[in-house]
Structures are given as C-alpha cells and as structure tokens.
Amino acid sequence: MPTAVLENYINGEFVASTATETLDLINPVDESVVGRAPISNEADVKAAVDAAQRAFESWSRTTPNERQKALLKLADAIDAHTDELVEAQCRNTGQPKSVIAAEEIAVSADQVRFFAGAARIVEGKSAGEYMEGFTSYVRREPIGIVGQVTPWNYPFMMAIWKIGPALAAGNTIVLKPSDTTPESTLVLARLTKGILPDGVFNVVLGNGGTGAALVGHPALGLVSITGSVRAGIAVAVSAAQQLKRAHLELGGKAPAVVFADADIAKAASGIAEAAFFNGGQDCTAATRVLVHESIHDQLVDALVEKSKTLQPGLPDDPDSFYGPLNNINHFTEVTKKVGAIPAHATIVTGGKRARDKGFFFEPTIITGVEQKDDIVQEETFGPVLTVQPFTDEAQAIEYANDVRFGLASSVWTKDHATAERLTRALDFGCVWINCHIPLVAEMPHGGFKYSGYGKDLSAYGVEDYTRLKHVMSSHD
Template identity: 50%
Template sequence: MSAAPTSGSPGTWRARSVRAAPPPRRRCAVADTDRLNHSDRHNHSARHNHIGGKEVPAASGATLPLIDPATALPHGTAPLSGPEDVDAACRAAEEAFPGWSSTTPAQRQVALLGIADALEREADALGAAEVTDTGKPRALFLADELPAIVDVLRYFGGAARNLPGAAAAEYTPGRTSVLRREPVGVCAQITPWNYPLMMAVWKVAPALAAGNTVVLKPSDTTPSSATLLARLAAEHLPPGVLNVVCGDRDTGRALVAHPHVRLVAVTGSVRAGQEIAGAAAADLKRLHLELGGNAPVLVHADADLDDAVDQLSSLAFYNAGQDCTAPTRILVARSVHDSFLARFADRAAQLLPGAPDDPHADFGPLANAAQLASVSGLLERLPDHAEIVTGGGPLDRRGYFHRATVVAGVRQEDEIVRSELFGPVVTVQPFADESEAFRLANGVPQGLAASVWTRDHDRVMRASRVLRTGVVWVNTHGTTVSEMPHGGVRHSGYGSDLSLTGLLDYTQVKHVML
C-alpha cells in the first residue's frame, strides 16, 4: 500500500487504492528492488533528522556519538538538534496539519497499513538498527517485538474508522446537539531507549490515526530505528506529518516548550515526567505520561510454583530487565518462600547475557553506561540485612553486561525495593497473609502493573480491586495486546497507550448545536 500527494492544492492528499491481496503477517521474501538499496541500508554511520519529508543534519552541524552497548564502542552519530531544528520540525507539522486532519479515516488507515507492510518488508534493516543501538538479541527482536509493532500499526489503522460517538439528540426544544471528535494538532512525542521502535510506534500510530501530526524525539542513545521508521513512513505520508528530531534533554525541552505543540506524550522516568508536566503547564498543553514502573508479583501458597518460576524467570530478565512492567518485586507467601526462592535463583543463575548474535544469549547488555552504573550502584548500596542469592554485578568483559541477580532479605523501606530497577535484578520478599501482600504491593510510589499467582478465584477478584495499578495479570505477566489499554496510576503517570482508549487520548471533543 502506498500514498501520495495529489496534484492539486498544497496540503491535499489522497490514498492510493488498497492491493487486493495484502502480504501475510510474517516476514516474507520480496525482490531486492523492493528493499532498501544495500548501500543505503541503515547501518551507515550517520543518522539524520526527518523534517518536512527531508533527511537533514542539525542546522549547527553538531552530532552525538552512538555507542554499541555490546562493545562499548562508537558505531555512528546522530544529530544534536537545537531550537532551530525543533522549530523547523514543529512548523512543518503545523503546516501539514490542515491537510492531514481533513483526510478520511479510510485514507489514514491505508497509510498506516502501508507503513506496517514496509516495516515487515524491512525487518532485517530494522533489526540491525535496533540491536546496534540497544544490544538486545537480534532473534528475540525479530520474533517477539517486530510482529507486535506491526500489529499496533494495523490495529490503529482499523481503529481510525471506528471512533465511538454519541448520537445526535435534542436536549432542549428546537435545538439538536452533535458531538464532533477532532484531532488535537501537533503532538510532541518523546520515547525511551529500552524499546525504541516499539515505543515510537505506540505513540505515532494512534496520533496519526486520529488525524494529528507528530514531532518525535527518540532517546539520544537509541535513535536509529526511529529515523528508519520515518524514512519508511515517508513513502506513505505527506511531508511534515511525521517528523523526527534527534538530540539530548535540551532538544526535548525545546520541543515541549514550542508554541505549535498542543499535546506532549512521553514514555520515560518519573523525574522526566515531572519536569515535562511543569514545562507544559506554562502553555496549558495536554499531557500523556507513561512513566516508571515497579511491578509487584504476588505468589500465593496455592499457586503452581513450577509455572510461576518458569514464566517469571524468563520475563524478569527479558531485555535485561529494562522494562517498566518487568516483575521486579516478587512477594511470596511465607510458607512457600524458601522453596520458590531456591528454584527461582537456580533458574536465574542459568541465564546468560550475550551479544546480539550470540545463539546462547538469554538477554543482552544494559543499554548504556549510565544504566549499568545505576544498577551496580543499587547493589553496592544494599543494606546488611539484604542478601544477593545469585548474580551480583557486571561481567568482566567489554560492553555493559550484567549478571542475572536475585536479592532476598530486603525490607519495604530499602532503596532497592522502592526504586525502579530497570536492570536484570529481582527482589524476593515473604508475606504473612493476603493483607500484608496488598500492603507491600501498594507500598511504593509507582502503579503501572502487577500480577497475582493463585488458584483462588475470590482472591483474584479481591486483588484486581485492591491493587493500585493500571493492569493486573493473573497467573501470567507482561503480555500486552493492541486492543487493551496500557497505562498507570500515581507516579506511573496517566493516559493510555494502545486500544481505543489510547486513540481517544489523541482527540478532543467539540459540541455543535444546530
């Protein structure tokens, strides 16, 4: 599927017709002429901004080095964008907004489906871009993450055509009220380094589906897949609809403050969310914040311990634990605590970190030197009553590799319990009864996700009511689907990614009375 500007007035746009037989939802062979030219693949050393449909360097010529986490060596550069670059991107998005917002949902669907097909077609190039920036295992990215990313684009392509709305009605004599749901305008989107492409698509897809235009700022350490996304999307979107500016925190600050921006969406730390919320308040910009997590896992005595150990040992260390929903705080009924801890620690000790193409690697390195130092610091500052059962520190090799680590004997007031770990580290705590389990689970500032492991249906219903999180999984953990919302409460932020709820977050309501 593809899209092109019409030959009419500037800003008008139409979608070309949909192919009769779309490709299957898997990686498929295509002719070399349909792929990115080999010499132009995204493993070149310099990334570029994408502004108004063009690939451009920063106006100042400044760049940031990109470091391969698996080797700790530079592999390329990205623009260090300043206020001039941010202004150009926001102006391009503002100019593109009237044309894009006036397209039909069907036209936006065709564009999103075309982008999804392009990502599927360019799986290898996207994999190369993602794993060089993040160090994550290539096979896991291609098998687990990319299909889910493509599905999000396809879901929002359909959701664009199914916005809910109230029926027209007369609420006062002689007047008919109608509700219009309209796009917000230019959306600034700031994405993190743990899932660079996935988080970019989670933000971009609903914003575009609702008729908004976007200026996306990826993390300064992992911009490669976002810039490739923009290049592929340019084949299906009018210029200026999707812009990407690379840079550091000052770039993000300039973007949040720009007067053309009407909504700011960020996935990041609590600190970043607090700063952005304060800055956005000056211009009354709408906010969509998906912030830190510190997910509690409640393992009750009647749970299937073998299944819990199997699932949680895999999920806790996936992506080196750099996941806001990772099961980092495992709370276990005291009667089965020692048995669970021994099994879980034994399984964690068998997990191996490794480079992206290491067939034996269970997870990759931490994404950058700062995160390795953060995780190491938490372990170095452990109180005397805490015990490292297995793991405990970085590997003695080049790169930002850290052992899978399990810590027991912790207390609720400990830093390692109250902090978002964002690394391959898990704490295990006992609880005496259900009431204490709920108190420990809710006893941290974050509230993104939780899971409950039990065979007791009544306990599940109580937990789903009492746990103060945006999602509660039962006898599973970490699964997301495009149709269901993903978001948190308290210090984990507000607003939802995914689902119709996520789409509605990128719209505003207008009352029209006739």
C-alpha cells in the first residue's frame, strides 16, 4: 500500500502542495518510512501568507476576551485528543509515549490556558500629560503576520510556545514544522478548525528551502525560530534584509556548577536526569558538570550509577527514560563528536549505539576534558555529559561562562550566599538553584549570546509579539 503524502493546512483546510517533490518521514525507532511530506514551494508559502493576511484584519480586532475563549477551547481540544497527538508525535520522534503525554501534551494544554489569560493583561501605561496642552498614551498592537519555524526535539510543545503568545496578542500565523516531525502539528492544525477563524493559523510543510521562502516573504512582520545557531543566523540575516523583527531561541551548553557542600546524591540525580531527558535533545539540558575538585570522584561515581537507571528504550516500554535520537544525520553527528574526543579525555560510561536498530545512543559521561575541547565548547544535543573539576568559585564562574552560548545553567550548593553570587555572575538566561530543567508558563525562557534573543513563555513572550504606538492628542 503506497505511503500517504501529508498536506498543508491553509485557510482552514488541508490542501495538497503545488510542489511535486516529497521527503520520507522516518520512524527513528525502527527506521521505517511512516509517511511522506511535500517540500512546499514559494507558491504554497504565498497561499498561506495570503490567507493569514486576509484573516489578520478581523482577528487583530477581536477583543482579549474573544481570544481568551478561543484559546481555552483549544486547550480543551488538546486534552481531549491526547492519545491521537501522542501517536502522531511518536511516529516521528520515537519518544516514550508516557513522556509525550505527560511532558508535552498535558503541559502544552496548560501553557495554552496561560496564554489565554495573558491575552487579557496586555496593556499600555496610563494616559498622561507630558507636555502642556497634550495627552499621550500608548497602544500595544499585534505585529501582523508571523512566520514561525519549529524544531524536532519537542515538536508539539514548541508549536504551542510559538502560536500561544502570537495568537494571544492578535497576530495571524504561518508555521513550518521540522521536516522530520510534522504530524503532531498537523493534528493541532485540525483541532483549530471551528475554534480559530480560517486563515488565522496555517501550516506549510517542507525543508530548509521552504523555511527560507517563508522567512523571506515580505508580508511578514516577525519571524520566529527555535533551532540551531546556524539556522538562527540565517533567519536573522534574512529578516534584517527587510527590516522585520526576528525572535530566536537557539542552542545551549548549560553548566551545572556543583560546590563542595552540595548534596552529592541529589545533585547527581538531578543533573543526570536533566542531561539525558529526551536523549539530551534539549537546549537547556545539563551538558557540562563543573564540580569542586574535592568531590569530583564522588560525583562522577554517583552520576554513573544514576545513568544506569536512565536508559533509552522503546516507546511503549515503561522503563524507557528516553527514546532514540531523532534522525540518522543527527545520530551520525553525535557519534562522530563522541568519537572525536581528545586522548586526555575518558568515556567512563556509554559512548556508543544502544540498540541494533534505530537511532538509540547510550547515556554518556566523559571526564578529563579541558575547557578548550570541542566536546566542552560546542553543542552535542545528545545524551552526553562532560565533567570538569574547579579549584575555587572564580574558576567555576570562568569555566561556566567561557562558551558562546548563554541559555541555561544551574548551581548546586547549600550556601545561600554562594547561590546568590552565582545567579548574578552566570551569563545565562536562566539560573536554577539545586535543580535543573523545570519550566513554568509564568516565567520567561530565552538566552543570551549565541543562544539568541527574545523570550518564550510568560507575559514577556506575549509582549514580543506586539508593537508599541504612541498616541498624542491636543487639548485645543
């Protein structure tokens, strides 16, 4: 039986792409072909943008109350279709189904409800007379048509992080999901039918060329991407050429700084889970342990023991902590990076393929690394954790900040003063204390340096999808 070709979602309907070229969707668990997606072209992108443009005039004029009601209905629909969303995503990612349900679908429904509430708190400052005879106030307005590109590590949740604040602020959307993981996004699109007006949310499938066509469309007011540094730079360059806004959530190389007074068992457990969750395919994952030299060996032993309980496995296996890496190219890249570590470094556990079939990789811990090593400096985006000793607080801060990324970090200590000093010194968008990786909808997520700019989640995330207008009226 021939494999079905997926369709774009434009103006409230699923429509076939005008392009003839397709790409295979590969299940990373068994490497089977589970579908085909079109490599949409400029004509498809234009149709989607035209639909969003037509819908913007009416959607942008809806009241916050109306947008809130729509988002609350969407959250209920997500909850009601959890099983379908889990199956669709699992075909593309191979993640444990229980993890998808609990950590993506349920969390995403909650985040949509947050953005439903946030739609009603977008406001300007009060009016005032800043010049005699004139009154001024500020309008906060939607930007317009937003182009969004989502990654393959958390396909559904990243779509929600994109569309939630954009819709709450009154924008319309054209979204391109990752070429390897489009199916849960298409289910989401179908769920919006009858909840959002036609044309408010559109999905165009394809590869990097499709994304470039979307990002380069002149009608967009903002482009937003969660992805690699390389892709983010390309989006920023394209946006700059048309002076449109860019919102970039890119890579990370998060340090976990463990001081001598830390609870070793708690630190090892929390760091290992944060390192290997979702196979390390998380830009906030703990990737670099910086530990005081006096407890280095103890912590390494504890990390290795914990890693034995955090093994990759099949989607329906209740003992699976994470699934396969997403695709063969990424699996090959992670394998090469681990295989290329310098002679002075040691793989104390893991370091190789975990199963005969599929893109599974063992939880890996590497010691003896030096600050200049590529495995320390560059994002691996796999289940790989390096461990380095430090002698004092100043060296810990130096090592932690000496990477080009600035997304997330954590500090492990029982001393309040130490923790507070580190929260200021660490050059990262998030600093966790005695934990690593929990996120809440109410707090902003986003980084510094090569981790990009702009915030996801929180009221700040909604503000990123608005523009400010000064209105001034004469009293005469």
